[in-house]
Each structure stands twice: as structure tokens, then as C-alpha cells.
Amino acid sequence: MHNSLEKTGIPTTAEVDAAFPPAERLAKGPVAVIECFQRIPCNPCATSCPRGAILPFADINDIPEINYEACNGCTLCLTKCPGLAIMVVDMTWKDKSGLDRAVIKLPYEFRPLPVVGDDVVALDRAGNFVAMARVVSVLLNHSMNKVPIVSIAVDKQLVPIVRSIRVDVRQRAVVCRCNDLDEAEISAYITGGTTSIEELKRITRLGMGPCQGRNCVPIALGMLSRALGLPIDELEPATYRPSVKSIALGDLAKYDDRGDGLP
Ligand code: SF4
Ligand code: SF4
Known part of the structure; x- marks a missing residue:
């Protein structure tokens, strides 16, 4: 099982199942799902969680452990994880269209970003097509070290399968x-x-x-x-700075600002 992940980069179904919160917790509201399977020197998830839901690491190589009851699905850890290993799942999301869908909040580093209302391709952990999904929010993070979060609505049964999206490049304005x-x-x-x-x-x-x-x-x-x-x-105007034009040193040397014929 471990070799499979190391060889392919794709976790097995058993590994994904073990990373998912229990059904009782999923039924209570949004919660983080952390798919970080290997010991690596990395800990921003644990240090960024404001609720202490990701247990403190004894060693920086520790694999994160989460207290699901303390997690409220705020997504802060998701934006801080350099491995894009965290998503937030909300099985209690109310779909106004009446469909039985949940929301998955995913870190998304690519461009172009989708916009709310777009239909994007939902992919599994191997990058294969699963279904079309509707984008319900796009949250940009102004801080340089946080990634945007794209939230998609998917059929509840597909939640354990979907792990990323592909935005089909459309005509960009x-x-x-x-x-x-x-x-x-x-x-x-x-x-x-x-x-x-x-x-x-x-x-x-x-x-x-x-x-x-x-x-x-x-x-x-x-x-x-x-x-x-x-x-x-x-509207407040932008700050404009004077334009810069290159000038040859020879021309500067000829410049006579005192009018005495000397440069
Ligand atoms: S989603 Fe928020 S509360 Fe939950 S583990 Fe991440 S940072 Fe902590
Ligand atoms: S920040 Fe991401 S990659 Fe780093 S330990 Fe936490 S979950 Fe794993």
C-alpha cells in the first residue's frame, strides 16, 4: 500500500478512507480533510490552525493529526499548506437548486481562475474525469503565501472521489x-x-x-x-510616477546648465 503511493503519487482508497472524518462528524458541518501521508519536514498546517484542531507536532516530520470536533472548517490551514494536501468538505451545505450536493473547498493555484457559476471538470486523485461540478465561490487571498480557494458543488456520493478540478480554458478577456x-x-x-x-x-x-x-x-x-x-x-486615481527616458552619458556630459560653455 505504502509502495503504491510512493511509486504513483496516488493514495489508495484505503488511505483516503483513513484520512476522511467519520460520517457522524461530516454530518455536523464543514471540516478539514488532510491527505498528508508521508513524513516530511513541514508543519504550517499545525501552526496556522487558530483552534488547535491540528495537534502540535512533537517532530517537524510528524504526519498531521486532527481533532475533528475542534475543527470548524475555516480553511486557514488549507491556504497555508504548501503541498495542497488539505481540502474542506461541507456535507451540510444547502443547495438552493434542491439537488443533494455537498461543497468541497479546494486550494487552486492555476490560472485562469474559474468564476462563480462556471461548470468545471471534477477530477479524481489520478486526474481522471469524475463529473462536472458547479463553482459556488472563488476566494482570493491577498497574502502572497496563501492560495486561492475554489468551492465546488458536487453530488454527495462523489465527495470521497473528487480531489481537484480542471478549468477548461475559455476565451479570456x-x-x-x-x-x-x-x-x-x-x-x-x-x-x-x-x-x-x-x-x-x-x-x-x-x-x-x-x-x-x-x-x-x-x-x-x-x-x-x-x-x-x-x-x-x-474613484481614487492611481499613483502615477514620471516616465523615465534613457539618456546617453555622452549627452549628459554635453549638458551646460551654467551657460559658461563648460559641461
Ligand atoms: S479548517 Fe480551520 S479549524 Fe479546521 S484544522 Fe484547518 S485551520 Fe483548523
Ligand atoms: S502543511 Fe500540508 S504538507 Fe505540510 S505537514 Fe501539513 S498537511 Fe502536510
């Missing part, structure tokens, strides 16, 4: 070519609470590429204006 930012990503930051062009610049580097914001800043201002319901001229 590019906002910033210098930094490869598309409309979906900028929209997600705006719906996540970003309200100024300066914030967008600092988070995404929008406007900081070679075009110096000539193309992307007006587009992003339009998006902010529509989202906030404010005219563009009432």
Missing part, C-alpha cells in the same frame, strides 16, 4: 497584457472587497508593466466603477 491578468481574476478581487485601483495595483501588479497602465488601468477603473456604482471620476 485580458485586462493587463504586461502581467497576464484577465477579467475573471480582476472581478474576483473586486467582489472579494478590493475597492481602489491602488489596491489592485499592489495586489496584482496591474499597471506596473512596460505599458505603465495605459491599457489596463482605464479598463480596471471601468470595472470598479460598475461594481461600486460610482462614476469613474469619483
Whole structure:
């Protein structure tokens, strides 16, 4: 069993079953599922949990152990795990469409990000197609060392099988070519609470590429204006810095700022 994981990188069904919370705990609300099977020097999950639900490590190589009753499914550990080994499952999620679906909250590092309402491909632990899943939220994390969380609704029976998603590349509406930012990503930051062009610049580097914001800043201002319901001229403008033009040292040497004929 252990060899299988080492050879393929894919946990067996028994290993996945052992990593899942018991049915009674799943029935109470959102909870973390930690699929970290090998001893490696890593512990941000344990140090980041605000509820002490992931038991303190005696040794940094320890495999995480979780107290499911203490976990409330807050997803903080999920965003801190460099191995993307954690997801949060909510079997109590209420599906407004009336279908018997649960929500799985997954760390998602790829681009483009999906947007709420997209249908994405749900994959198993070997990367095989399982079903289509509906994206119900996309949570961007502003901190550099946290990954975005994509929440998907899937049939409850598929919860133990689904472990990742594939977003089929659609026609992207590019906002910033210098930094490869598309409309979906900028929209997600705006719906996540970003309200100024300066914030967008600092988070995404929008406007900081070679075009110096000539193309992307007006587009992003339009998006902010529509989202906030404010005219563009009432939005806080971006900070502009003087443009820089290269100049040859020889030309500088010829510059005569005193008018005495000497450089
Ligand atoms: S989901 Fe939140 S409460 Fe649960 S183990 Fe992770 S950090 Fe702790
Ligand atoms: S942070 Fe992730 S990879 Fe590291 S020990 Fe915890 S679960 Fe495993």
C-alpha cells in the first residue's frame, strides 16, 4: 500500500478512507480533510490552525493529526499548506437548486481562475474525469503565501472521489497584457472587497508593466466603477510616477546648465 503511493503519487482508497472524518462528524458541518501521508519536514498546517484542531507536532516530520470536533472548517490551514494536501468538505451545505450536493473547498493555484457559476471538470486523485461540478465561490487571498480557494458543488456520493478540478480554458478577456491578468481574476478581487485601483495595483501588479497602465488601468477603473456604482471620476486615481527616458552619458556630459560653455 505504502509502495503504491510512493511509486504513483496516488493514495489508495484505503488511505483516503483513513484520512476522511467519520460520517457522524461530516454530518455536523464543514471540516478539514488532510491527505498528508508521508513524513516530511513541514508543519504550517499545525501552526496556522487558530483552534488547535491540528495537534502540535512533537517532530517537524510528524504526519498531521486532527481533532475533528475542534475543527470548524475555516480553511486557514488549507491556504497555508504548501503541498495542497488539505481540502474542506461541507456535507451540510444547502443547495438552493434542491439537488443533494455537498461543497468541497479546494486550494487552486492555476490560472485562469474559474468564476462563480462556471461548470468545471471534477477530477479524481489520478486526474481522471469524475463529473462536472458547479463553482459556488472563488476566494482570493491577498497574502502572497496563501492560495486561492475554489468551492465546488458536487453530488454527495462523489465527495470521497473528487480531489481537484480542471478549468477548461475559455476565451479570456485580458485586462493587463504586461502581467497576464484577465477579467475573471480582476472581478474576483473586486467582489472579494478590493475597492481602489491602488489596491489592485499592489495586489496584482496591474499597471506596473512596460505599458505603465495605459491599457489596463482605464479598463480596471471601468470595472470598479460598475461594481461600486460610482462614476469613474469619483474613484481614487492611481499613483502615477514620471516616465523615465534613457539618456546617453555622452549627452549628459554635453549638458551646460551654467551657460559658461563648460559641461
Ligand atoms: S479548517 Fe480551520 S479549524 Fe479546521 S484544522 Fe484547518 S485551520 Fe483548523
Ligand atoms: S502543511 Fe500540508 S504538507 Fe505540510 S505537514 Fe501539513 S498537511 Fe502536510
